[in-house]
Amino acid sequence: MDAAKFFSETYAEARMRFIDAARAAGAVSQAYENPCGKGPDGGPLVLDTAWFGPEDASSVLLNTCGTHGAEGYPGSAAQLAWMTNCGPMDLPPDTAVLLVHAVNPYGFAWGLRGTENNVDLNRNFLDHSLPHPENELYEEIHGFLCPKSLDEASIQKMLAAGARFVERHGQWALEDAMSRGQYTHPDGYHYGGLAPEWSNLTMRKIVATGLAHASRIGFVDWHSGPAGDGELIHLCFSDPDSAQFARAAHWWGADALDPKTVNSKWGSKRPTRRGIMFWGLEQQLRSHAQFAGAVIEFRSAQLKATPAKAIRASLLERWLRFEGGFDAPDAPQYLAEIREDYAPHRKSWQINVIRNALECYRTTLAGLGEWNRESLRAAD
Ligand SMILES: [Zn+2]
Numbered sequence: 030m031d032a033a034k035f036f037s038e039t040y041a042e043a044r045m046r047f048i049d050a051a052r053a054a055g056a057v058s059q060a061y062e063n064p065c066g067k068g069p070d071g072g073p074l075v076l077d078t079a080w081f082g083p084e085d086a087s088s089v090l091l092n093t094c095g096t097h098g099a100e101g102y103p104g105s106a107a108q109l110a111w112m113t114n115c116g117p118m119d120l121p122p123d124t125a126v127l128l129v130h131a132v133n134p135y136g137f138a139w140g141l142r143g144t145e146n147n148v149d150l151n152r153n154f155l156d157h158s159l160p161h162p163e164n165e166l167y168e169e170i171h172g173f174l175c176p177k178s179l180d181e182a183s184i185q186k187m188l189a190a191g192a193r194f195v196e197r198h199g200q201w202a203l204e205d206a207m208s209r210g211q212y213t214h215p216d217g218y219h220y221g222g223l224a225p226e227w228s229n230l231t232m233r234k235i236v237a238t239g240l241a242h243a244s245r246i247g248f249v250d251w252h253s254g255p256a257g258d259g260e261l262i263h264l265c266f267s268d269p270d271s272a273q274f275a276r277a278a279h280w281w282g283a284d285a286l287d288p289k290t291v292n293s294k295w296g297s298k299r300p301t302r303r304g305i306m307f308w309g310l311e312q313q314l315r316s317h318a319q320f321a322g323a324v325i326e327f328r329s330a331q332l333k334a335t336p337a338k339a340i341r342a343s344l345l346e347r348w349l350r351f352e353g354g355f356d357a358p359d360a361p362q363y364l365a366e367i368r369e370d371y372a373p374h375r376k377s378w379q380i381n382v383i384r385n386a387l388e389c390y391r392t393t394l395a396g397l398g399e400w401n402r403e404s405l406r407a408a409d
Pocket of ligand 1: 097
């Protein structure tokens with residue numbers, strides 16, 4: 030199979046191919062346009078959905094891509110491969126699939142991780158009427174991690190301050206403070222926002238209407254970024270002692286979900302998380318449906334040999350948004366660098382992404398079919 034053919038060069042291309050493939054495979058499709066902006070080509074920013082299978086199915090696989098914008102390319106390719114490889118023809122009884130393309134269409138179109146408001150959607154799914162989680166060390170790192178210029182002298186100054194921080198608090202504390210989510214600096218890293226983003230509200234609407242009759246939800250949210258060559262990292266956010274965690278482990282293997290495996294594939298101990306979509310949707314569906322699944326990363330970036338390289342994609346995104354702008358002479362090169370982290374053009378990576386994604390669809394759908402049969406037996 031030629032894996033490269035499933036990968037698009039732009040969001041607009043990925044979107045058109047998703048729509049065409051969904052139509053050809055007989056899906057019921059919906060489009061939700063984000064009113065808050067346009068793509069770099071002036072085109073609309075749209076979240077698209079495609080439903081396959083019975084509309085009243087008891088089990089539904091909810092599969093999303095582009096929650097982190099630019100990470101959408103491999104997820105979009107995976108969805109396209111599943112649709113065009115007869116996936117929709119082969120669903121277990123009483124099972125449906127709901128594909129969501131470009132949860133964050135702004136980020137996908139512009140080649141960025143965050144939304145139109147610099148919000149990390151996977152920090153935005155919490156109750157904004159309550160006090161937001163604190164991130165005590167963030168203030169300190171914001172001071173040195175947001176240089177006005179990315180010239181060598183500025184980077185060296187930033188690294189020296191970073192090294193002093195690591196001496197006091199340790200390496201993990203730096204990664205955790207930077208990425209766990211913060212609700213105080215809208216121009217900073219992994220900002221979670223003070224209100225639900227358009228993408229958050231749209232996802233909640235889609236889930237409220239589309240999954241109202243479902244009793245069992247399998248969830249796969251495609252992401253990318255950690256160093257590697259298309260291998261999957263299963264980040265299951267269910268309580269490790271819960272039946273839902275055991276369910277996901279049954280689908281994908283206990284080893285895949287083991288924290289030791291996850292940390293070693295991630296490259297370090299996993300940071301703290303708040304406000305991720307997994308928990309937001311799980312809670313929304315709790316009254317009528319069981320929810321099992323994972324955020325699944327396609328490893329994608331080249332191994333980063335230095336701290337400066339490890340945070341460079343985040344640094345570039347912030348600089349483009351708040352310092353240099355998208356018309357800066359360096360902008361095209363910076364966007365290409367970010368792209369290479371989340372969606373490289375390596376052939377081996379593309380082959381591994383498609384192969385691993387199709388296997389994941391197969392095991393997840395088989396698992397949902399089995400879950401249905403168990404429920405029928407239990408009801409006998
Ligand atoms: Zn991500």
